[in-house]
Amino acid sequence: MKPAETVLGRDARLRALLAAxxxxxxxxxxxxxxxxxxxxxAIADGQASDEAGALRWIGDLLLLVLAxxxxxxxxxxxxxxxVGDQEAFARRNEELLAARETAELREESRQxxxxxxxxxxALGVAPPATDPVAYPAAFAYACARLGVDxxxxxxxxxxxxxxxxxxxxxxxxxxxQQAGQRMLIALQAxxxxxxxxxVELPDDEIGSxxxxxxxxxxxxxxxxxxxxxx
Numbered sequence: 001m002k003p004a005e006t007v008l009g010r011d012a013r014l015r016a017l018l019a020a021x022x023x024x025x026x027x028x029x030x031x032x033x034x035x036x037x038x039x040x041x042a043i044a045d046g047q048a049s050d051e052a053g054a055l056r057w058i059g060d061l062l063l064l065v066l067a068x069x070x071x072x073x074x075x076x077x078x079x080x081x082x083v084g085d086q087e088a089f090a091r092r093n094e095e096l097l098a099a100r101e102t103a104e105l106r107e108e109s110r111q112x113x114x115x116x117x118x119x120x121x122a123l124g125v126a127p128p129a130t131d132p133v134a135y136p137a138a139f140a141y142a143c144a145r146l147g148v149d150x151x152x153x154x155x156x157x158x159x160x161x162x163x164x165x166x167x168x169x170x171x172x173x174x175x176x177q178q179a180g181q182r183m184l185i186a187l188q189a190x191x192x193x194x195x196x197x198x199v200e201l202p203d204d205e206i207g208s209x210x211x212x213x214x215x216x217x218x219x220x221x222x223x224x225x226x227x228x229x230x
Contacts, residue, residue, distance in 0.1 A: 012147060019123070019146040023116075023139060024156040026163060030115040030135070035108045036168040036228035037061075038216035043172050045216070051179045054169035055186060058162060061213060062187070062194045066158060069099060069208040070136055071198035074154055077137045081144035086129060089137065096134035101214035104221055108229065113138040120145075151195055158191045172227060 022028065039057065042048040048057040073092050080088035100106035112135035117127040125145040128138065136157065143153030163184065170180040220226065 016147045016149065016152075020143065020148045020152055020156040022123075023142055023146075023148075023153075024160040024163075026160070026167070028116075029119070030112045032112060032160070032164045033167070034229045035112075035164070036172070036220075037105065037108070037165065038213050038220055039165055039168050040172055040226055040228045041216040041220035042212075043169070045219075047212075047216075048169065049173060051169075051173075051175055051183065054166075054173060054175070055183050058165045058169070058183070059187065059190045061165075061210075062158065062162065062190050063197070065208045065210045065213060066161065067194035067197040068201065069206055070096065071154055071158065071194060072201045072206045074136045074140045074157060075150060075198055078140040078144045078150050078153060081141050082150075089128070089141070090130050093128075093130050093134050093137040096136050097132065101210060102217040102221065104229065105217050109134045109136070116142065151199060154198060155191060155195050158194055162187045162191060168228065 026033065039048060039054070042057055043054070046053075048054040073096055077089055077092040077096075080086075080092060097106060097109060100109055110132045113133040116135065116138040117133055120127045120142060123142070123146065125142060128141045130137070133141075139157050140153065142148075143150070143156070148156070166180050166183045166187070169175055169183070170177065175183075220228075
C-alpha cells in the first residue's frame with residue numbers, strides 16, 4: 001500500500017488533468033464552434049486557402065498574437081485568482097476585452113466567457129463576480145479554482161483555441177480529416193513555444209499589433225456568405 005499522502009496527491013493531479021481536458025474539450029458548450037476569428041475571411045481572400053496557408057495563419061496567430069498578449073494576460077488573471085485578488089483579476093479582464101480588434105471578436109469573447117461562467121457551478125466552482133467576463137479570463141479563473149497547473153492550464157486553453165481554428169479550416173477550405181490531424185500535430189510544438197514566450201514575457205513587453213487579424217475580422221463582418229459568426 002502506498003502512503004495516503006501519495007494516493008491523495010496522485011488523485012489531485014488526476015482531477016486537475018481531467019479538469020483541464022474538460023475545459024479544453026470541443027464538446028464543452030461555450031459556443032466556440034460558431035467562430036473562426038477571421039479565418040473564414042482569410043480563406044476567402046486566399047491567405048489560408050490550403051493546408052499550408054491555414055497552418056501558417058494559425059501558427060502566426062499563436063506566436064505573434066496570443067503568445068505576446070492574450071496568453072500573458074491569461075497567466076496574470078490566473079495568478080490573481082490563485083491569490084484571491086479580485087481587483088487584479090478585474091483589471092486583466094478589462095484589458096482582454098478592450099484589446100479585441102473588432103466588435104465581432106469582442107462579442108465572441110463576451111459570449112463564450114458568459115457561457116463558461118454559467119457552467120462553472122456544475123463543476124463545483126462559483127462563477128467570477130466580474131461581468132462581463134472575457135473568455136480567456138473565465139478559462140484562467142476556472143483553471144485556478146479547479147487546481148490546474150498554470151502552464152498546463154494555459155496550454156489547454158491554447159490547444160482548445162488551435163483545435164477550433166483547425167476545425168474551421170477543415171470545414172471551410174475544405175480539408176480532409178488527415179490534413180486536420182497533421183496540422184494539430186505540427187501545432188503542438190508551436191503551442192509549447194507560445195506558452196514559453198508567455199511565461200517569460202515581462203509586463204512592459206506585453207503587446208501585439210495584429211493588423212492582419214483585425215482586417216480579416218473587419219472584412220468578415222460584411223462578408224456576403226459565411227459559416228461563422230466571427
